Amino acid sequence: MKTADPELMRAINRLNVLDTIRRHGPISRIEISERTELSTTTVSAITASLLDDGLILPRHEGDIRNEAVRGRPRVALELNPDAARVVGGKIAASRMVFVVTNFRGDVLSKLALPIRIDRQPIGVIADLVEDGVRRCVVDAGLSLEDVDSICLGFPGVVEHRTGYIRSSPIFRDTNVDFAAEMSTRLSTPTIVESDAHAITLGHHWFGRARDLEDMVLISLEQTLGLGVLHGNRLFRGAGGLSHNLGDLVLGMGPNGIVRLFSQAGESAILGEQQADGRFAEAIRLGRGMTHAQALIKADDDRLIGAAMRAGEAVGLTIANIVTLFAPPRVILVGSSLALGEPFLNSLRDAYALAIPPSLKGVSELVFDDSSDDFWAQGAAAVALYELYESPWSTTGPAL
Amino acid sequence: MKTADPELMRAINRLNVLDTIRRHGPISRIEISERTELSTTTVSAITASLLDDGLILPRHEGDIRNEAVRGRPRVALELNPDAARVVGGKIAASRMVFVVTNFRGDVLSKLALPIRIDRQPIGVIADLVEDGVRRCVVDAGLSLEDVDSICLGFPGVVEHRTGYIRSSPIFRDTNVDFAAEMSTRLSTPTIVESDAHAITLGHHWFGRARDLEDMVLISLEQTLGLGVLHGNRLFRGAGGLSHNLGDLVLGMGPNGIVRLFSQAGESAILGEQQADGRFAEAIRLGRGMTHAQALIKADDDRLIGAAMRAGEAVGLTIANIVTLFAPPRVILVGSSLALGEPFLNSLRDAYALAIPPSLKGVSELVFDDSSDDFWAQGAAAVALYELYESPWSTTGPAL
DNA sequence: GCTATTTAATTCGTAACCCGTTATAAATGT
DNA sequence: ACATTTATAACGGGTTACGAATTAAATAGC
Numbered sequence: 001m002k003t004a005d006p007e008l009m010r011a012i013n014r015l016n017v018l019d020t021i022r023r024h025g026p027i028s029r030i031e032i033s034e035r036t037e038l039s040t041t042t043v044s045a046i047t048a049s050l051l052d053d054g055l056i057l058p059r060h061e062g063d064i065r066n067e068a069v070r071g072r073p074r075v076a077l078e079l080n081p082d083a084a085r086v087v088g089g090k091i092a093a094s095r096m097v098f099v100v101t102n103f104r105g106d107v108l109s110k111l112a113l114p115i116r117i118d119r120q121p122i123g124v125i126a127d128l129v130e131d132g133v134r135r136c137v138v139d140a141g142l143s144l145e146d147v148d149s150i151c152l153g154f155p156g157v158v159e160h161r162t163g164y165i166r167s168s169p170i171f172r173d174t175n176v177d178f179a180a181e182m183s184t185r186l187s188t189p190t191i192v193e194s195d196a197h198a199i200t201l202g203h204h205w206f207g208r209a210r211d212l213e214d215m216v217l218i219s220l221e222q223t224l225g226l227g228v229l230h231g232n233r234l235f236r237g238a239g240g241l242s243h244n245l246g247d248l249v250l251g252m253g254p255n256g257i258v259r260l261f262s263q264a265g266e267s268a269i270l271g272e273q274q275a276d277g278r279f280a281e282a283i284r285l286g287r288g289m290t291h292a293q294a295l296i297k298a299d300d301d302r303l304i305g306a307a308m309r310a311g312e313a314v315g316l317t318i319a320n321i322v323t324l325f326a327p328p329r330v331i332l333v334g335s336s337l338a339l340g341e342p343f344l345n346s347l348r349d350a351y352a353l354a355i356p357p358s359l360k361g362v363s364e365l366v367f368d369d370s371s372d373d374f375w376a377q378g379a380a381a382v383a384l385y386e387l388y389e390s391p392w393s394t395t396g397p398a399l
Numbered sequence: 400m401k402t403a404d405p406e407l408m409r410a411i412n413r414l415n416v417l418d419t420i421r422r423h424g425p426i427s428r429i430e431i432s433e434r435t436e437l438s439t440t441t442v443s444a445i446t447a448s449l450l451d452d453g454l455i456l457p458r459h460e461g462d463i464r465n466e467a468v469r470g471r472p473r474v475a476l477e478l479n480p481d482a483a484r485v486v487g488g489k490i491a492a493s494r495m496v497f498v499v500t501n502f503r504g505d506v507l508s509k510l511a512l513p514i515r516i517d518r519q520p521i522g523v524i525a526d527l528v529e530d531g532v533r534r535c536v537v538d539a540g541l542s543l544e545d546v547d548s549i550c551l552g553f554p555g556v557v558e559h560r561t562g563y564i565r566s567s568p569i570f571r572d573t574n575v576d577f578a579a580e581m582s583t584r585l586s587t588p589t590i591v592e593s594d595a596h597a598i599t600l601g602h603h604w605f606g607r608a609r610d611l612e613d614m615v616l617i618s619l620e621q622t623l624g625l626g627v628l629h630g631n632r633l634f635r636g637a638g639g640l641s642h643n644l645g646d647l648v649l650g651m652g653p654n655g656i657v658r659l660f661s662q663a664g665e666s667a668i669l670g671e672q673q674a675d676g677r678f679a680e681a682i683r684l685g686r687g688m689t690h691a692q693a694l695i696k697a698d699d700d701r702l703i704g705a706a707m708r709a710g711e712a713v714g715l716t717i718a719n720i721v722t723l724f725a726p727p728r729v730i731l732v733g734s735s736l737a738l739g740e741p742f743l744n745s746l747r748d749a750y751a752l753a754i755p756p757s758l759k760g761v762s763e764l765v766f767d768d769s770s771d772d773f774w775a776q777g778a779a780a781v782a783l784y785e786l787y788e789s790p791w792s793t794t795g796p797a798l
Numbered sequence: 799g800c801t802a803t804t805t806a807a808t809t810c811g812t813a814a815c816c817c818g819t820t821a822t823a824a825a826t827g828t
Numbered sequence: 829a830c831a832t833t834t835a836t837a838a839c840g841g842g843t844t845a846c847g848a849a850t851t852a853a854a855t856a857g858c
Contacts, residue, residue, distance in 0.1 A: 003415065003437050004407070004409075004411035004412050004415075005408070008403070009404070009405070009407070009408050013403050016402070036402060037402050038402050166757065167757050237725045237726075238724065238725055238726055241725050243722050243723055243758075244722070245722075247758075248719050248722055249715045250649075250650050251651075251715070252650075252715070257753050258650070259755075312651070316648045316650070316651070316656075320648055323642050323643070323646045323647055324625070324636070324647075324723070325636050326636045326640050326642060327636075327637055354656050356646035356658075358573075359646075
């Protein structure tokens, strides 16, 4: 257990104040004091330090003063957008997406590289990522020295704490220390995270979970991922691993263990169609799901069947996740949502059937089809969160 | 988020020191300082306060001094066993077990009431529990006024935070505010907890998980429960619910959803035998599992088959839990373990088959067949933990 | 146009906490 | 008996948070 000293105390309260300013837009000190339950005096001290460090700014102009309100007007405080810049990236098998954001998480530039990568050695991927990051930074009119931190989201099993990618469909090798590799290449602190975790925090900051401090997100892409938000923080299992939902067992079939990915993985859904040359080409280019969508619209029976099987498998899995975590909301994201009604309806039906009666109505299912930028923005949020937490010891204890 | 003030700081460090003393037996101040990484001066201040409050005692006599060690000898500190007494209880369908423990968790008296309860109204159960607690306290040579706190463990879904029992096989009603009921009846603070959570903390304090700060426990009794220890604390889902593993879905069968309890619940295993009058009687008396054990030894094919099916279902479920949490150890407890080899072997086989290759060897499976006292002692540990955490504001800030 | 009023934010003083250093206490070894 | 070694206790410094009083900046009323 970490020992509690004044430094920790200050770090906690600072983070609390900073996060309150981030979440509740331009906000006066008094309101911060009310929300955080810190005394006005403490809030003044902390905000003074934050102002001194340039992390926040007073907002003079747009004082939307309630008329008929007497007294000294409140001065609103807000994040200083230019206090830091980070890069967020989403690395997937068919494309890479990068965004540069400011301290508020506003996207300054984005870059999508539609490159197919599949079980490549570390050097190849590092080359591509390095190139993407550098270009995206230039597009934002910045140089790498202006970037404070980089966070990259990967499919598969990622150990955030150590920076290792334990296993991922885009890497040839297992246990790749990718964070260290990129940190040295870019000479900028770089962290890695599971793509599911990244978009989970993204939804908490910018998306469909801004109002919640607990929720669960399930990502349905090439790999099937899980993100759990618990008390406004990402719940990373023992050791910071992000595990592979696709490995979950759905039962015993005639041919042995039936795992989720064999029913609902991207290749399981699309794989049956490999015979068709045009479709195979679309898959190779990362357009598999949109192509599949078109085929489903055209009443392709085989694909509709695959989509329904996948939806059923995912619905059962969600029911199990809800049984374990009982979150107020489950957000579903990922390319498989593009399969449309056959998939979604059978998912909903299976979920309704499988959710235990006692938990009926506890969790709300939300489908979100944000673009890949949003995943990258989520990765940026992970990077920003770590900056928020870091002591920034500039205006330390009394100069 | 809780605001950080000196009081919180002190509470954290106090808990840290107190817990170190609890875990590492008689221990000197210096060793406490080394383990907690608090300065010796802080440790001295905190231990002085703890001594003042009577929570710990210096140990003069058994100074097992290393000879050839010069200098002032260390004085070992240990918990004051008599600083508090708590009652822990395990309430199950076929029996209730109570223990009274001292501040260290040592059992002062225990009492088992072999009473069958099944979907009773709150009043009936409250009568029985009240009687059991009172008798157990008297057996310990104490009066209820000497008892500082009571914790009761129940099967089913228990909301620790609010004191409600959401659903339990022994209650006729759902959403019973049992903590409040017993608190008024006994005029002693009473909390409720899932039996699985109770024995999880029990294993952390006294049992097979003393060396770990993360682990998972699965309880196989009438209901199937889950306990997760995360960073030395019980991980209670959003809202403090403890959910019912039995509701987990194992797949779709010919007759619809197949849930774990339909394969591995006590009644699923034993239920097929109801025809036999003697066995039915044994089940009614809560001796079902031991009777089943005897039948299995006698090569009863139907029961062996049921046990193997159950073991397989549990093995798959454990693999899924490990996929999600990746704990270093999984502890299995509960009456179903008494089924013996057919159950355990098929469990192990199914687990080995179902665990994803990447997680092979990450988790160690441990089977524990502690008696019911141990569950009750775990409940006592839950009560004690809350006492440890409470401010004890006696020797507050400067008299 | 001036003063009273109201509300926001800061300043000052107090209390609590942790830490590093120095002093005291209690043993052993010579 | 005296030096040596080691464990605690005592003291002073620095940081933090909080409450009360003070200053700041606006409106309302005459």
